[in-house]
Amino acid sequence: MNMDANKNMNRNMNKNMNRNGNKRQAGSAENDVQKGETAGDEPRGDLLREAKGNDDEAKKRPAGGTPAGEARAHAAATRNSPVREAPVIVVIGGGYAGLQTLFALKKELRLKAANKAERDSAADACGGHSGQRERTPTPAPVEGRAAGAxxxxxDxxxxxxRKVLLFRGAVHPEKMQVPFANLARHGFEFLxxxxRSIHSAERKLELKRPDGSRExxxxxxxxxxxxxxxxTAIEERGGFDLSDPADTDRIRAALGAWRGAAVGAGAGGADAAGQARKAAAPEPEHRSPRSVVVGGGLSGIELAAEWADELLRRRRDSGLAADTPVVTLVNAGERLLPQASAEAGARLERELRAAGVALLHGRRAVRFMDGQVELEGGERLPADLCVWALGLQASPxxxxxGLPVDEAGRIVVDASLRIGGWDGCHAVGDCARIVDPATGRIEGMSCREGTSQAKWLAKAIRAELEGRPGPVYRxxxxxxxxxxxxxRGFAWTRLHGRDLVLTGSLGLLARRYTWKLVDLLPD
Ligand SMILES: Cc1cc2nc3c(=O)[nH]c(=O)nc-3n(C[C@H](O)[C@H](O)[C@H](O)COP(=O)(O)OP(=O)(O)OC[C@H]3O[C@@H](n4cnc5c(N)ncnc54)[C@H](O)[C@@H]3O)c2cc1C
Structure with a gap:
């Protein structure tokens, strides 16, 4: 998000704050607070952001009023008002699950996207000029609309x-970041x-802005x-991670800078370990870097295949044989795709080998150092490049x-994705421990699961706002x-008790479709 968009957003927010601030001082608010009435589940429609210790703001408050007190007073004052204000729904985290939740809420609550005239008028109100407007539309307020929020x-x-594309960015330049400023055209606001903290009794968040200020x-x-x-495995384990664009830039640079011919041949052999050693320690004329990917999950699989394709292309361009494995995938499990049938896993492994990837199952890599990947038990693989793709853990x-979390740090939620004991709070996506009550299965960490959870959550929030019981997650x-x-691609599901597997271009088509499904912020 550029500075102009940020400034416009701040002006919009401040405008709302002032407008609501005026309302807060009207009516019988103070009396209601003195009576100890609370906001309960009333839509707040009232947004207060303030710099901590800002005396001017403090002076504007009713005597003795804390921000939460003001909010309660305001909610109490407007409780019987014929004009219902829109509830404020805040999503922390603009990953796939957070964005899917916003869009699902918009659909559930029947919010309209801001049209161009509304965006322009919001920009005018904020002093935007036409040049700016074209590039960074100012967010349009969505409050006041029928059934709105x-x-x-x-974030x-x-x-x-776009985490799912990181593996591609590690091999070819790829646009992996989409500014949240693009959300404005959908009628959402971004901050x-x-x-830093959540105060659920007061329904209040403490924030730290990029300039260090607190709000x-x-x-x-x-x-x-x-x-x-x-x-992560251990701190000083060497090699590259695959977690953000800086990592992918580093991997691509190392790959691009590779000019050396590998020295020293490995023993090789007919078994899997021998094949892997052969890939990692190739013939003297081999000009590819000896490449190792650690982690047999989806991101490791996709990176290994993309990487192998690029190395094989370079070999062909150099007139070298392109029928040898060029990347080794080290997998701690005994096979790939443990969630699927053994046949489906074996099919994927055949496809990967055909793509130039050697598989080494049942091995844990410990560190990459001095041109070798050290495996648990002391075995070593010669390597020039090593990328770790060890999977995900919940954000700390x-x-x-202080939210209730399980031993893996995931937030414990009920069947309506509510956080127990934290009034008005829900969790969704990788950070949440979501159990399907019908099967007892704990959801994994994936975009697909986050997408389906988001749709349920939007229904649950709508039901709550309407005072109905929420749906139970499935x-x-x-x-x-x-x-x-x-x-090439690979897709698997189970239909009527039978495996359904797509490979080759059909598999890739299915893969692209899933990317499209989760990618809600087109460029
Ligand atoms: C390399 C890689 C490849 C993957 N490939 C696939 C794949 O092929 N298919 C698939 O389904 N899944 C894949 N995944 C998993 C998928 O990316 C995640 O399941 C998905 O991103 C989860 O979305 P989320 O919204 O729950 O969390 P995230 O995407 O992690 O987003 C969380 C957001 O919260 C923000 N945030 C965190 N803490 C704070 C805070 N205190 N204040 C403000 N903001 C905060 C972060 O900045 C971030 O934007 C892959 C993951 C990786 C790393």
Whole structure:
């Protein structure tokens, strides 16, 4: 998000704050507070952000009023008002699950996207000029619409990261970040900030803005979608991670800079370990870097295949044989795709080998050092490049806020994705421990699951706002897709008790379809 868009957003928010501030001082608000009335489940429609210790703002408050007190007073004052204000729904985290939740809420609550005239008028009101408007449409307020709500996204970053494309960015330049400013055209508001704490009794968030200033934000409903971070083995393990664009730039640079011919041949052999050693320690004329990917999950699989495709292309361009494995995938499990049938897993492995990837199952890599990947038990693989793709773990944010988490740090929620004991708070996506009550299965960490959870959550929030019981969560059918280089893919699901597998260009088509489904912020 650029500075202009940020400034316009701030002006919009301040405008709302002032407008609501005036209302707060009207009517019988103070009496209601003195009587100890609370906001309960009333839509707040009232947003208060303030710099901490800002004396001017403090002076504007009714005597003795805390921000939460003001909010309660305001809610109490407007409770019987014939004009119902829109509830404020705040989503923390603009990953796939957070964005899917915003869009699902918009649909559930029947919010309209801001049209061009509304965007322009909002920009005019904020002093925008036509040149700016074209590039960064100012967010249009959505409050005041029929069955409306005010939807606000908070993220510590200015852009959404398309994590599912990181593997491609590690081999070819790829646009992986989409500015949250693009949300404005959908009628959502965005605030770049790190959430420091949640005060559910007051329905208030403490925020730290990128410039270091502290602010608070009030909400009626809160969705925590803080996602996950890559799992790491040990601190000083060498090699590259695959967690953000800086990593992919480094991997691509190392790959691009590779000029050396590998020295020293490995023993090789007929078994899997021998094949892997052969891939990692190729013939002297081999000009490819000896490449190792650690981690047999989807991201490791996709990276290994994309990488192998590129190395084989270079070999062909250099007139070298392109029928040898060029990347080794080290997998701690005994096979790939443990969630699917053994046949489906074996099929994927055949496809991967055909794509130039050697598989080494049942091995744990410990570190990459001095041209070798050290495996648990002391075995070593010669390697020039090594990327770790060890899977994901819940973001530590939830635990730091005191939310109830399981032993893996995921937020414990009920069947309506509510956080027990935290009034008005829900969790969704990788950060949440969501159990399908029908099967007892704990949901994994994937975009597909986050997408289906978001749709249920939007229904649950709508039901709550309307005073109805929420729906009970049900998992979507399991579908696994992977691209195997730029021209091939693999997709698996189970239909009527039978495996359904697509490979080759059909598999890739299925893969592309799933990318499209989760990619809600087109460029
Ligand atoms: C390399 C890689 C490849 C993958 N490939 C696939 C795939 O092929 N298919 C698939 O289904 N899944 C894949 N995944 C998993 C998928 O990306 C995740 O399941 C998905 O991103 C989860 O979305 P989320 O919204 O729950 O969390 P995230 O995407 O992790 O987003 C969380 C957001 O919360 C923000 N945030 C966190 N803490 C705070 C805070 N305190 N204040 C403000 N903001 C905060 C973060 O900045 C981030 O934007 C892959 C993951 C990786 C890393």
């Amino acid at each position: 005010r939807l606000i996204l908070i 510590r970053h200015a852009s959404h990261l 770049q900030a790190d959430v 608070t934000l009030l909400y009626d409903r809160l969705v925590v979608a803080t996602g996950s971070v890559p799992r 944010a939830a635990a730091s806020w 998992s979507a059918p399991l579908v696994l897709c992977a691209s195997l280089g730029p021209n």
